Amino acid sequence: MITIISATNRPNSNSLNIAKKYAQLIDKQGFECKVLSLEQLPSNFISTDLYSKRSENFQQLLDEFILPAQKIVFIVPEYNGSFPGVLKIFLDAVHPDTNRGKKVALVGVSSGRAGNIRGLDHLTGVLHYLGMHILPNKLPISSVLSVLDTDGTVKEENTIKALEKQLAEFISW
DSSP, X not given: OEEEEEOOOOTTOHHHHHHHHHHHHHHHTTOXXXXXXXXXXXXXXXXXXXXXXXXXXXXXXXXXXXXXXXXXXXXXXXXXXXXXXXXXXXXHHSOGGGTTTOEEEEEEEOSSSSTTHHHHHXXXXXXXXXXXEEOSOOEEEOSXXXXXXXXXXXXXXHHHHHHHHHHHHHHHO
């Protein structure tokens, strides 16, 4: 199974819209996938799920989305020139051995010009430290508002082609 993580807890995020499109592309290839939006994290998980503690709600998320995943796609919005703090806290709350050796694809999302490439570099360092393997084709999606239509669907053909290309590499890797 492939898990797609929309790496923000912001409601109705552009990252979630990109994650949903990625899931459609994976489904079209005949692979099982699930989308985890960090909106689904328990509101108190900072106090209930760090430092060797585990709440039932957080464990359910791990059991459904993280433990069965052979591969993970992170859809990562740009927050203050990097990746969202909630993603770092999420990674801190998961035991490092849980994801060791898993393969990862990274997609950056920003309203600006760089597609969060700096945030993807920062996240790459963290994921390497955790023993995960990163697909070299990191996909920056710039000017995300011009890529989506008014209902949040990815409309821009070049972006869809870039997602398909990355996915083809990820599946065959």
